[in-house]
Amino acid sequence: MSASPIMTAGGDAAPRKPIVSLQRVSKTFANATVALKDMTLDINSGEFVSLLGPSGCGKSTALRIIAGLSSPTAGRLVWPDERPGAHDHAISFVFQEPTLMPWATVFDNVHLPLKLKGKSADASRATVMEALEMVGLERFATSYPRELSGGMKMRVSIARALVTKPRLLLMDEPFAALDEITRFRLNNDLLRLWQEFGWTVIFVTHSVFESVYLSNRIVVMAARPGRVVADLSVDAPYPRDETFRTSHAYSDHCRSASEALQAAMAAEGDSNH
Amino acid sequence: MTANLDTTASLNVEAAAPVDPAELRKARRERVDRTARWLLPVVVMVATIALWQWYVDAFKVPHYILPGPDRVVQALIADWSMLWPALLITIAITLGALVIATIGGVGLAVLFAQSKWVEMSFFPYAVILQVTPVIVIAPLIFIYVPSKIAGLLICAWIVAFFPILSNTTLGLNSADHNLRNLFQLYGATRWQTLRYLRLPAALPYFLGGLKIAGGLSLIGAIVAEFVAGTGGLGSGLAFKILEASYRLNIPRMFAAILLISVTGIIIFASLSVLSHLLLRHWHESAIKRDS
Numbered sequence: 001m002s003a004s005p006i007m008t009a010g011g012d013a014a015p016r017k018p019i020v021s022l023q024r025v026s027k028t029f030a031n032a033t034v035a036l037k038d039m040t041l042d043i044n045s046g047e048f049v050s051l052l053g054p055s056g057c058g059k060s061t062a063l064r065i066i067a068g069l070s071s072p073t074a075g076r077l078v079w080p081d082e083r084p085g086a087h088d089h090a091i092s093f094v095f096q097e098p099t100l101m102p103w104a105t106v107f108d109n110v111h112l113p114l115k116l117k118g119k120s121a122d123a124s125r126a127t128v129m130e131a132l133e134m135v136g137l138e139r140f141a142t143s144y145p146r147e148l149s150g151g152m153k154m155r156v157s158i159a160r161a162l163v164t165k166p167r168l169l170l171m172d173e174p175f176a177a178l179d180e181i182t183r184f185r186l187n188n189d190l191l192r193l194w195q196e197f198g199w200t201v202i203f204v205t206h207s208v209f210e211s212v213y214l215s216n217r218i219v220v221m222a223a224r225p226g227r228v229v230a231d232l233s234v235d236a237p238y239p240r241d242e243t244f245r246t247s248h249a250y251s252d253h254c255r256s257a258s259e260a261l262q263a264a265m266a267a268e269g270d271s272n273h
Numbered sequence: 274m275t276a277n278l279d280t281t282a283s284l285n286v287e288a289a290a291p292v293d294p295a296e297l298r299k300a301r302r303e304r305v306d307r308t309a310r311w312l313l314p315v316v317v318m319v320a321t322i323a324l325w326q327w328y329v330d331a332f333k334v335p336h337y338i339l340p341g342p343d344r345v346v347q348a349l350i351a352d353w354s355m356l357w358p359a360l361l362i363t364i365a366i367t368l369g370a371l372v373i374a375t376i377g378g379v380g381l382a383v384l385f386a387q388s389k390w391v392e393m394s395f396f397p398y399a400v401i402l403q404v405t406p407v408i409v410i411a412p413l414i415f416i417y418v419p420s421k422i423a424g425l426l427i428c429a430w431i432v433a434f435f436p437i438l439s440n441t442t443l444g445l446n447s448a449d450h451n452l453r454n455l456f457q458l459y460g461a462t463r464w465q466t467l468r469y470l471r472l473p474a475a476l477p478y479f480l481g482g483l484k485i486a487g488g489l490s491l492i493g494a495i496v497a498e499f500v501a502g503t504g505g506l507g508s509g510l511a512f513k514i515l516e517a518s519y520r521l522n523i524p525r526m527f528a529a530i531l532l533i534s535v536t537g538i539i540i541f542a543s544l545s546v547l548s549h550l551l552l553r554h555w556h557e558s559a560i561k562r563d564s
Contacts, residue, residue, distance in 0.1 A: 103555045
C-alpha cells in the first residue's frame, strides 16, 4: 500500500524478542461475562501496538491483566526477560482520566511513583523536572491540577508515567476525553517521545484514525467474547506528522483497519444469534 | 517545547480590556452582595435589640421577667468576675471533648477503613451511641465516673465524635478508584496508600464533620453540666445559668447565654477558617470561579 520506504521505529529490521506474551489468556468475571477468551499475543520490544475494538471487546481488560491490576482466569502471561517470580516489569499506566491527586501540586503528582519507592522529593527533583520538561510543563511544577486545562492534566499524567523510565507504557484510551486539537497535539508529542526513548507502548483506543496514526501494529478485537480477530501492521515510516495524516497511505491503512473492525463487529452480531 | 499553546489558557492576563455593561452590572452586584452579607445581619441585630429595649421600656416589663439589653450588659459587666472563670471551664471542657472526639473519630475511622469486618462489627454501636440522647446517658455516667470533669468530657465526647467518625469513614472510602489502581501498580504499601491517598481524600469530609462536632461538643458540655448540676469549684456556665434561675436573676441568665452563643460562633468561625486554609488550593468548595 505505502509507496514510501518501509521502516519501523527502531529503523533496523533485526528480529525482536517479545517483552511480554499473552498465552491463551481468558478472563471471566464473577457475573459470568467472558471479557477475554484465549487471547494470544506477543508484544515485541519497541513496538507501538494499538488494541482497537468496540466497547466490551476486552481491550481494557487485557491491558489491566498486563499491568497486573487483574489476574487471568486461564492462560498465562510471560515476561521472557525476567527472572521467574520477579515483579519488576517497569510498567507505567496512563488512564483515560488524568487521575491526578487534586491536593498535590504538579511536581508532587509526578513525584508520586518515586515517593512510593522511597525516594524523597529532593533526591528526585532532577528526574521529576526532566519528566515535566518532556511534556513541556516545567513552568507549572508548583501549580495545582485544577489550575490546568484538560490537555495539560493529561500531560502531567504522562509525565508521571514517564518519571519511572518504564520499558512498557500502557495507555487506556488516554486522549478519548480531549478535544480533537489537543488530541492531535498530544498524539504528536507521544510519538516524538516514543521515538526518542524507545519504550514499548500498548495503546487502547476505539478510534481507527488514532490507532493508524500512532502505531506500527494494530490488534483488532471483537466483543462477546472478547478476542483478537486481526493483527495489522502499519508500515508507514516515522516520524509521522500532519503530512501523514492527509496522505493516501494513511487513508489506505484507515480503510483496512476500519474493514477489520467492521468484520469484527459483524462477527459479534452473528455470535449473538 | 510543544506544550505552550494550551498552557497559556490558564494564565488569563487580560489587562484593561473594555468590559461590556452586563459584566459591569454583574461586578457591581457582586460588590453589593459582599457588603450586604455582613451589613444585613448587623442591621437585623441592632433593630432587634432596639425593639427589645423599646418593648421593655414602653410596657414597663419587670426585669425579673424580661430584662432589657441594658440590664443584660450591666449584669455581664457586674458579674464578669464570676462568669469569666465559668466560661473558661466550659471552653476547656468543650475543646477537650473536641480534641478527644477528633482523635477518637479519626482513629476509629482509620481502623474501620483497614477492615470491612471491623467496620461491620462496630459501626452499629457508634450509631447507637449517637441516637441515644446524651441527657439520658449522662446521669449514669456521673454515677460510674468519680471525676466530674471526666464525666463532662465523656458526655461531650459522645455527642461530638459521631459526625467526625461517619464523615471520615465516608471520606476514606471515597478515594478515586483509578488512583487506588495507580498506587497498587507502583507497589504502594497499605500505610503509603493510607498516608498519601486515603487520608488526603478524606480531609474535606473530616473537616465537614469537625465543623458539626465543634458545635456539638459545646452543646454536650453544657447539657452534661446541667445534668451534673453541682456547683462548687470548677463549675461552668451551665451551672451559673441554673443557679441564676433559682435566684430569678434573669439578667445574669441572659448574660451567660450570650457568652455561650458567642463561644459557639467563635468555634464555628475558627473551624471554618481552618477548613478554608487547608482546602483553598484544591477543593471545589474553597475555590472561587469566574463564569
